[in-house]
Amino acid sequence: MNAVRLVLSLWLALCCALAQADVVKVRAFDDIIESGVLKVAMYENFPPYSYQQDGQPRGVDVELARKLAEGLDLKLEVLWVTPDETLDDDLRNFIWKGHYLRPGVLADVMLRVPYDREFAYKRNELGEVINELVVMFAPYQRERWQTAYDDRRIDEVPSVAVFQYHPIGVEVDSVPSFYLSSVFEGRLAKHTHHYPSIREAFAALQQGEVDATMAMRAEIEWLLEQADDKHLKLAENAYPNMGKQVWDLGMAVHESNRQLAYALEEVLEPLILEGELEKLYASYGLSYELPGLYQDVESDVAGR
Template identity: 80%
Template structure:
């Protein structure tokens, strides 16, 4: 929740005290190494990225975090994040301030944070940087939107326009929901069915309630692998008039902990360039796409040859 203008002056002294407390709670790089543990924040109940099976953390982000911790000679300690209203709130709760319910619990690093200059330098209504206490770094994956369909009820999806005539399931209050309800003048809105999660929407497609579904590519890949049904297919359509169709994901640390960021980047880069991260993704049935930073390097190398 953002403070109103009239509260800013009243809270100046409290903010000074809070800033001092933040310095105490944020672990310095040497303290992290001495502790033998790397505390990594990742989203709970978020397959295939981070989730729990038989009491054990699983997912591509978990596997990557284990390798990052191991590369620093540390053990992994997962701090599960229950999403707040915005990503800014999540960064505040786990990277630089702490949640009011557990003010002394902060992560050393958080995963699945957009690696995006516009987001990094976003400002509030006062012109202040919203995430000035956060450093976003280490892009490790490119994500995009993906549709899937059941070929017993829908022959192909050459364009999203077919969803004007076929029911499609999406997560409630998600980007696919907003997009499909508004594109083409809202002509597909009457065919939208909303579910509490991408998993529920996919299950509805399996049950015949809807003919298709749309979610993040990693989620769709994972669900198709779990279903193991030859009638459930990936759509190859584009998404006209959609804002951000692809985005890169990276990590975030407290602004005072750039040394940790540099160390993690040193472990991450060979994981990407040697194909070890892609192998982790393949193990969960996911297609791995290099983030833009590494695609640019590959393109430059190809051009040089």
């Protein structure tokens, strides 16, 4: 009997140890400051936002993260995010739970998260808030969709309606892919060509396989900057019957780490209001658009 109890006790102890090992500790604000390092999660291989060049992190999100870290007298440590199936999965893997392939690894903050109340309070089929352990805050950029075209093959693009007659390249399983395949009762579908990435879709534009391509504005501007081709131009952005054409991007932290969120907001605000973030984007050849929160502030100031 004693042997049975001993085996049971050892088994229970092992289960407790495994359970404790599976718990990922979120670093408190004081612990982050004491460590001297800010761990920031951002998407890998995602130019012009975040990517590696010659083994070094580059991109507008990387530069912003570095400024945020410096503002707190910390060094930046990048945690590269390989996208999972959904953003909810990415937040789980890097902000509140961790991933079984990276036990014990969490970021202090994640960038390029939608600053959107509807998304923040989205519920599952049981009525539970999916991201209840996440705080989304500090919008720092407004993003929108953008089309680029070759003026040797299309005179102008006042609306996507022209792609009833011209081929356009998009990334597979992207919003532009679904949109162009369904708008105007599907009349653009046969002219919508799908590629593994936006860079391959843009290469198809350069090679004459398609006459245009559509993606996020910063991606398109970045590719145009790299191409340096006077015949590749930005289209007027008219997307009939498209749900969300512009959206704001911000940050996310664990809900227990609001002190870090407040501190990051204090560093971010002057970067936006004093034009530093606009200069940062311009250094990458990108347009910068104020998020809605700051557009409202700017309007109030102008109206006084």
